[in-house]
Amino acid sequence: MRTVNTEKGFTSVGALTYLLKGSVAMFSAGIAASLVITFLNMLVPELVSFSIDSIIGNEEVPAAYAGIILLFGGIDYLKQNIWIVAAFLLAIALISAAFIYLRTYCNTRANQIFTCRMRDKLFSHIQRLPLSWHNVHRTGDIIQRCTSDAEVITNFVSAQLITLFRIIILIVFSLVFMFMKNVKLALISSAFIPLFLGYSLFFYSRARKSFKKCDEEEGVLSALAQENFTGARVVRAFGREEYERAKFEKQNVYYTGLWVKIEKFLALFWSSNDCIALLQGLLIVVVGTVYCINGELSAGDLVAFISYNTMLMGPVRQLGRIISNMSKAGVSLGRITEILNAAEENYGEVEKLSGDIEFKNVNFSYDEGKPVLKDISFKVSEGTTVGIIGGTGSGKSTLALLLDRLYAVTEGQIFIGGRDINEISPATLRRNIGLVLQEGYVYSRTVGENIAIAADSANENDITCAAREACVHDNIKNFLKGYDTVVGERGVTLSGGQKQRVTIARTLLRETPYLVFDDSLSAVDAQTDAEIRANLAEKFKGATVMIISHRITTVLHADNIIVLDGGRIAESGTAEELLKRGGIFKKLYDLQTALPEELKEAAEND
Numbered sequence: 001m002r003t004v005n006t007e008k009g010f011t012s013v014g015a016l017t018y019l020l021k022g023s024v025a026m027f028s029a030g031i032a033a034s035l036v037i038t039f040l041n042m043l044v045p046e047l048v049s050f051s052i053d054s055i056i057g058n059e060e061v062p063a064a065y066a067g068i069i070l071l072f073g074g075i076d077y078l079k080q081n082i083w084i085v086a087a088f089l090l091a092i093a094l095i096s097a098a099f100i101y102l103r104t105y106c107n108t109r110a111n112q113i114f115t116c117r118m119r120d121k122l123f124s125h126i127q128r129l130p131l132s133w134h135n136v137h138r139t140g141d142i143i144q145r146c147t148s149d150a151e152v153i154t155n156f157v158s159a160q161l162i163t164l165f166r167i168i169i170l171i172v173f174s175l176v177f178m179f180m181k182n183v184k185l186a187l188i189s190s191a192f193i194p195l196f197l198g199y200s201l202f203f204y205s206r207a208r209k210s211f212k213k214c215d216e217e218e219g220v221l222s223a224l225a226q227e228n229f230t231g232a233r234v235v236r237a238f239g240r241e242e243y244e245r246a247k248f249e250k251q252n253v254y255y256t257g258l259w260v261k262i263e264k265f266l267a268l269f270w271s272s273n274d275c276i277a278l279l280q281g282l283l284i285v286v287v288g289t290v291y292c293i294n295g296e297l298s299a300g301d302l303v304a305f306i307s308y309n310t311m312l313m314g315p316v317r318q319l320g321r322i323i324s325n326m327s328k329a330g331v332s333l334g335r336i337t338e339i340l341n342a343a344e345e346n347y348g349e350v351e352k353l354s355g356d357i358e359f360k361n362v363n364f365s366y367d368e369g370k371p372v373l374k375d376i377s378f379k380v381s382e383g384t385t386v387g388i389i390g391g392t393g394s395g396k397s398t399l400a401l402l403l404d405r406l407y408a409v410t411e412g413q414i415f416i417g418g419r420d421i422n423e424i425s426p427a428t429l430r431r432n433i434g435l436v437l438q439e440g441y442v443y444s445r446t447v448g449e450n451i452a453i454a455a456d457s458a459n460e461n462d463i464t465c466a467a468r469e470a471c472v473h474d475n476i477k478n479f480l481k482g483y484d485t486v487v488g489e490r491g492v493t494l495s496g497g498q499k500q501r502v503t504i505a506r507t508l509l510r511e512t513p514y515l516v517f518d519d520s521l522s523a524v525d526a527q528t529d530a531e532i533r534a535n536l537a538e539k540f541k542g543a544t545v546m547i548i549s550h551r552i553t554t555v556l557h558a559d560n561i562i563v564l565d566g567g568r569i570a571e572s573g574t575a576e577e578l579l580k581r582g583g584i585f586k587k588l589y590d591l592q593t594a595l596p597e598e599l600k601e602a603a604e605n606d
Ligand SMILES: Nc1ncnc2c1ncn2[C@@H]1O[C@H](COP(=O)(O)OP(=O)(O)O)[C@@H](O)[C@H]1O
Pocket: 135, 366, 367, 372, 390, 391, 392, 393, 394, 395, 396, 397, 398, 399
């Protein structure tokens, strides 16, 4: 089975539909409630119009109402018992209130379901994105997408999209009622709708770019802050506080300036929009009055018409705001769709691996044209230990990352037990290879929890056992709260060596058949280094081990040693063979063991 990267290929609308799954029924119920509320609202001006014309005045009762009026005892009876009309209004208000409650409940519930699903989908998707994706996306930016952008979308769905539906319902209902009252006046009123809409759309296209720019700059700002806080130690150590502050301030001022520009643009839009709306209202009143005088429209109908017009204009103008806000939501949706569309690594079933590790003509480059590993071929027989040694930047860490499929080889193949690792799911691979990274990450949790991360089922005994093997148990015991000591963010309360050993303990807890130590003993002294290796040899007898180091003594006892130089294998063999050969390894050996020899001589001469 070849594991292929899964790509969703969403459009923005597709992504939204995907995220809306599960909340559609609730949203629809909310919209249905809106429909009832709007219809009830439309009845109020109708009742007012009827009261003015037929109860206060003496206009003939409209044919449509004749039946219902008779049911209540006829128009003369109603004139004597005005309370019946009032009771009607009260009933409308009460039923409306019940439906408003229903609408609010449905919308809130739908909103919860939607927001929860979006958060879950985003987080679990990001968890499955390959390391190469994380390398090119800054943490601050990812966090911004998951918080600010997600919030904009939630707001869009829960407020704007719902309002959009309500507005459409309101517009349709008001237009129907207006056309029933007076066609000519309704035509004048509705002629303004395209004007408002066109104006909004014009604004929409202009605003979109500005909103996008603002979002990007906000991302830069949060990335700046985040990077700075994470690197607080470096900032202090190099006295860069003032520089960092100035850098942040510059970005902050720039970002704020962008918002001021947008706000100015918004102010212009809303003031002109208000002005046109006022003119429209004025026109309806003037023309309506003329029609009234001419006898084309009754006084009650004019009052009702003005009510409907106000009901219509509110939402039509809101439509402008909704659309302009949509431009912001569109940008955010685009940014979230981008995350959802990034190809996930295909996980799948976890199996047990066994057999030799083999690199076959492996070439690799992080950036095209800059090869980091060149034609690497070697074999590690099952149950043996290989030592990998080489200068900084020679590609040692890269080798470990490739084996764990954290990056894909550019050319060539890597096999485990004769299977190309590309055919093995990342989950299987990573469950079978215990990798101790050079830059071990420690969470700001307790030391115990930090070790237990590797295995959910680990008990206290397993944890202390692993800590002992990693020679960190005694250190932890001496902490004030032992295994319950909370480690500062990024492990700042642990020394470099302690941090390394905690990450080693974490890996040992897993008892994997393959172990890779990437310069993981660099920050511990030579004696502890030897002690840990002795523990390993005892407990992981059958394991296939890869020890990467720049310290010659660490790899000295390996079954096979590979010397990397500038991304190529310069030499390989046992320590004895390599020393005899007199190449790089011999040079390194002489260099690293020279000092003790001199000291020894000095001691002997004393
Ligand atoms: N994520 C990365 N993107 C681009 N280049 C990288 C990345 N990581 C490492 N490199 C480069 O690849 C080379 C090998 O790095 P690495 O494997 O970490 O060396 P070593 O572990 O031997 O010190 C170095 O030149 C380094 O600059």
